[in-house]
Amino acid sequence: MSHLRIRKVAVLGAGVMGAQIAAHLVNAGVDTVLFDLPAKEGDPNGIVNKALAGLLKLSPAPYASKSLAGSITPANYGQHLELLEGCDLIIEAIAERMDWKLDLYKKIGPHIAPHAVVASNTSGLSINAMADALDAKVQPRFCGVHFFNPPRYMHLAELIPCKNTDKAVLEGLESFLVSTLGKGVVYAKDTPNFIGNRIGVFSILSVIHHTQAFGLGFDEVDALTGPLLGRPKSATFRTSDVVGLDTMAHVIKTMADTLPEDPWHGYFQAPAWQQALIAKGALGQKAGAGIFRKV
Numbered sequence: 001m002s003h004l005r006i007r008k009v010a011v012l013g014a015g016v017m018g019a020q021i022a023a024h025l026v027n028a029g030v031d032t033v034l035f036d037l038p039a040k041e042g043d044p045n046g047i048v049n050k051a052l053a054g055l056l057k058l059s060p061a062p063y064a065s066k067s068l069a070g071s072i073t074p075a076n077y078g079q080h081l082e083l084l085e086g087c088d089l090i091i092e093a094i095a096e097r098m099d100w101k102l103d104l105y106k107k108i109g110p111h112i113a114p115h116a117v118v119a120s121n122t123s124g125l126s127i128n129a130m131a132d133a134l135d136a137k138v139q140p141r142f143c144g145v146h147f148f149n150p151p152r153y154m155h156l157a158e159l160i161p162c163k164n165t166d167k168a169v170l171e172g173l174e175s176f177l178v179s180t181l182g183k184g185v186v187y188a189k190d191t192p193n194f195i196g197n198r199i200g201v202f203s204i205l206s207v208i209h210h211t212q213a214f215g216l217g218f219d220e221v222d223a224l225t226g227p228l229l230g231r232p233k234s235a236t237f238r239t240s241d242v243v244g245l246d247t248m249a250h251v252i253k254t255m256a257d258t259l260p261e262d263p264w265h266g267y268f269q270a271p272a273w274q275q276a277l278i279a280k281g282a283l284g285q286k287a288g289a290g291i292f293r294k295v
């Protein structure tokens with residue numbers, strides 16, 4: 001298996017996943033820069049700094065030690081794009097919106113080092129469509145790397161090649177994921193929502209359907225789909241709050257948008273109560289309120 005020399009990583013997006021991926025990287029001894037949009041007022045790195053402070057309060061803890069929390073370099077796209085030039089790997093983990101991801105790839109293009117590997121943590125948007133927004137020279141070094149939440153604890157990482165990804169790059173990245181980050185890698189094709197979330201959407205929508213059909217409460221369903229199934233901390237609706245209700249709705253929408261012929265197509269819709277929570281900003285744990293008022 002080939003090896004890549006990955007000493008410094010940039011993570012783009014300091015949200016639920018990006019911040020925790022950055023924490024996992026520094027825990028593994030990898031120099032990490034964490035980017036987000038510039039904050040509108042005050043500290044330009046305010047979004048990243050707030051995310052880093054929030055990580056310390058998460059349970060299970062994303063850091064091996066609190067002192068590591070300060071070792072991630074905060075950055076923003078307005079001031080620090082040149083920091084990307086020293087990175088061997090760039091992991092994109094911004095919101096699950098293709099238009100925003102394509103804009104960002106165009107913006108960072110001139111700052112990607114000639115040897116750097118670029119990977120998207122998308123839950124299931126087209127890796128080939130993203131590759132098309134990148135320079136032809138970058139495409140052989142681009143692929144999807146889908147971590148699961150929480151990335152420190154979830155063992156699985158899906159690796160999704162685009163049509164031009166170089167085999168040696170995939171092997172090198174796989175080796176890094178396994179040896180340095182302790183992941184188990186499964187290769188997935190570039191199909192909507194890959195493997196885990198393709199199955200996951202059916203599972204969550206089915207639970208939501210039965211919750212409504214049987215008039216059950218969220219707590220009751222969580223009791224049935226959590227500890228009883230060997231998932232002591234993460235049952236269906238608590239997990240939805242941890243994932244983010246908006247992100248989950250985007251993942252469902254990917255199937256609605258891309259699988260018009262699927263016999264279950266009419267089923268691919270976030271329920272009205274979820275859409276109402278999203279509309280009022282109750283996005284789950286990251287917003288401090290979601291399905292459960294305190295998450």
Ligand code: NAD
Pocket residue numbers: 013014015016017018036037047092093094095096097100104121122123124146147148149242243244247286
């Ligand atoms: P999030 O909503 O927590 O964070 C998204 C981040 O993107 C925010 O920090 C925000 O400031 C930034 N952002 C918003 N608009 C932007 C723009 N136009 N340009 C650049 N940055 C912008 O999202 P998340 O849950 O961390 O998800 C990030 C990615 O990881 C998504 O592709 C998602 O599908 C994927 N993912 C999420 C989970 C999960 O459980 N939440 C799991 C696996 C993969």
